[in-house]
Amino acid sequence: MNARLATGLKDGLSHSPPPNSTRSHVLRWTPPNCAAMRTSRTFPPIPPTRATGAIRRVRFRACRMRGPVRISTRFILWAVIVGILFLWALARRLFPLSRTTYTKLAESEEPQAPQNPVYRLNRSIRSISRRYLLPESFTSLFGHTTRLHLLVFAIISVYLTIFTFVGLVYKTWVTPVKGSPGVYSTRSSLGAWSDRIGVMAFALTPLSVFLSSRESLLSLITGIPYHHFMFMHRWLGYIIYVQSALHTIMWTVIEGKLYQPQPTQWNSFINQEYLIWGIVAMILLTFLVVFSTQWGIRLTGYEFFRKAHYVVAMVYIGACWGHWEQLSCWMIASLAVWLIDRTIRLGRTFAIHHFNTPGTNMACGFHVPRAKLSLFSNDADGDVVRLDFEHNHDEWEVGQHFFLCFPELSVWQAHPLTPCSVPGQSPTGQQHSYIIRSRNGMTKKLAELTVQSDTPSTSVVLSGPYGQSIMCSNTEGNESNVLCIAGGTGVSFVLPALMQTISEVGEHQLVEFVWVVRRENDTRWIENELRQLEKTASSMSNFNIRIFVTREGEATSESSSADGSLDETEKPAGISSVSTDKRQSLRIQHMPSSTNSASRHPDIGAYLKDFVARTAHGPTCVLASGPLGMITDLRTAVADCNDPAKVWRGDERFDVELVHDDRLEW
CATH class of the missing domain: 2.40.30.10 (Translation factors)
Known part of the structure; x- marks a missing residue:
């Protein structure tokens, strides 16, 4: 046996069985000069042996995956991610959004333009990003998301595409099959490329779980609420699916077409345990993708989607582990992130209810x-x-x-x-x-x-x-103008910020509350709060309330709205009668009855531009929550109102920020 082993090693053949193999004795070909091969990243043709072709190729593929290209592809990706997060956190620390030269002025004094160049540069850059990256694009494909999200997604896609192809030598080898005259196997770099893209799908799995975590470390580092990462979680899942599908298709072609003789090679390949786990993982991943689409959620309901997503995702991670145990580190990381998130959730629930009264x-x-x-x-x-x-x-x-x-x-x-x-x-x-x-x-x-x-x-x-506080970053220094816009039950999002703002509002700030409801009786939802707001508005010249009713009665003429009068419809309990003053602090306007949705809804974009034009100075913060159509219009209007050049020159009226509730966006 020792003589046979020595001869086999000399010829590049190893008689040792593969780890965890049920076969007691197989032949494995090892390149005679493996170090040189890995340095040049080229692979000599495999000599024919008596070992089964499928087993030989599986072991050879595993050997190649342990090469430096595979390791760098896996870990450079995460090194880049960690580096970006570190720089982001450092920038937040070194360049906080504040005016170092600002001091709070007396009520009778006019606020001064900011003098700090770093502050102006910061605000100008933000204004540029809102001007060009806030509007939506390609909504039919990506849904209602901003160009900024699409830009980040494009950068990640280009990065992954580059690392999918670089560092490989693309060649093809044709070798005869022993015992089968005239039959040749085709070997190429397609197998190495397929392995790489499969490894990248494994490495991206923890990141996908990370992006979906409610207890998000990313939010602590970046200051971005956790639900803003759901777009990237969804589309990173699609990237993983495409990578996995390409990995599956390419190895199907290799094992079912390029390797000969057939069908012997394919039958030997398809019956291996690791491959069966790979098929299971691909089926589960397909289920996750299909039933996380809008069509899938409408078909099965949100609760089915949510529960099935959790369960199937965990089984998918286990199937990936069974498919290729050598890469279990990424599956362990995925499970760890999920378990930590769940543990912290339970801990926070217990903490908020423990030793608290009444209850x-x-x-x-x-x-x-x-x-x-x-x-x-x-x-x-x-x-x-x-x-x-x-x-x-x-x-x-x-x-x-x-x-x-x-x-x-x-x-x-x-x-x-x-x-x-x-x-x-x-x-x-x-x-x-x-x-x-x-x-x-x-x-x-x-x-x-x-x-x-x-x-x-x-x-x-x-x-x-x-989540995070929605009190706009502009409000530092107590000089921002605030426009709160709500549609229907979205008033829950803007109402607390509005009440907090008017309790601290300065004389030179302009604050307005716009609420779009279907029926006037809907104002009873916040009856007490609306009464309090109306009382406050009646004593302030810089605070106004405007309510638009979209599905009742005829429109109030613009002239009557301008002079402060309202229609004579009965007001819900809790809303006081209009005052006889020329200035009307609370106005209710009925929009025209129409089957056209656009004509019976107020032009929120035009209202925003009018609001900005009426401000005397200072930036504007728009707080909004409502239907997707309203948010889309606001994004476009806010982008149009931003003028980076004027912001750089110190005119902050053209620095307009949008803060909205996008937890339910698609």
Whole structure:
């Protein structure tokens, strides 16, 4: 045996079985000068042996994957990602958005233009990015997303494409098959290329999981809310799918066509365990991609998508591990990211309910508040439910949201909702108020619960808060103009920021609140808050409220709107009668009745441009939440209002920022 082994090694043949192989004795060809081969990255033709061609090629492929090209492809990618995040965090630290020369002025003084060049450069760069990267493009393919997202996606795609092809020598070898005269096997660099693209799909899997994490480290580093990464999570998944599909197709061609003799080679190849796991992984990945599309979610419902996505994704990671154990490091990292995210979620849920009062003590100091339910019936547009409760915990930032679970209805569902209340207003705890449109599933059950009792209520389990503060970066220095625009229940997003802003507004700031609703009775959702806002607006010359009703009655003439008068329709309870002053702080305008959606909705873009024109100085911050069409129009209008050249010269009126709720965007 020793003599045979020595002879085999001399000829480049190894008689040792592959690791974890069920075969006790196979032949494996090792290149005589492996170091030289890896340096030149070229592969000599494989001499014919008595070993099965499929086993020989599998082992040869594994040898090549351990080469320096494979290692660099895997880890350079992550080195680049870590480097970019480090530079981003460093830039946030070194170039904070503040005026070093600004001091708060007396109410009678006029604010001065910024003098700090670094500040002006920072604002000008931001204005440039909004001017050219804020509008939407290719919505039929990418959905309602900004050009900035598309630019980042394009950069990542180009980077991955380059590293898919560089560093390989593309050659073809034709070798005769022993014992089969006239039959030749074709060997080429296609196998090495297919391996590389498969390795890259493995290496991108942890990043895809990372981008979908609610407890996002990326948000801490970049300051970007976690839900802004969902676009990249979705499209990175598509990239992984394309890479995996190409890897599968190319090896199918190699093993089923180029390697001979057939069908012997294919039958030997297709029955191997690692390949079976690869087929399972590809099927699971196809399921994930198909049922995460708009068509798939509409077909099965959001809850099925969410639960199936979690389960199938974990099984897919396990199948990838079984397909190629040598790359299990990426699957371990993916599972670790997912488990850490889940653990922190549970920990935060426990922390916000532990040792907090008032509430219902369930067990072990876990206190659950009970919410009062109010139903606003609307057969035409769908019912709306308002939740109000108090819970003792730390304050959240304005604009952050919570995940709410209703144990009496289901412990397996939690919905992201933004409180329309301002934190820190109650001495006994934090006041929570939520406005929820009843549709299907859990929200429909919540509406049905309100009719089962004269004083309906339900227990609520909170998780959060999540997201970032939406108080615009411009407001540092207390000199920004603020325009709050909401559509329907989107008022929950902008209302707390509006109330916080008017409590600190300066004399020279302009603040306006625009709310687009379908029916005038919809204003009852925030009856008390609207009464408070109207009272504040009546005593301030720089704060106005404008409500547009889109599906009731005839339009109020523009002349009557201009002089402050309203139509004579009955106002909902809680909204006071209009004053007799010439200036009207709260105006309700009915849009024309029309089957054309565009004609019965206000021109929000034109309203924004008019608002900016009426400002005396200072930047403008637009806070918005509403239908996708409204957000699309606002993105275009905000981009048009930005003028980087004027911002650089110190005219901050043309520095307009948009902050909107895009958690439900596609």
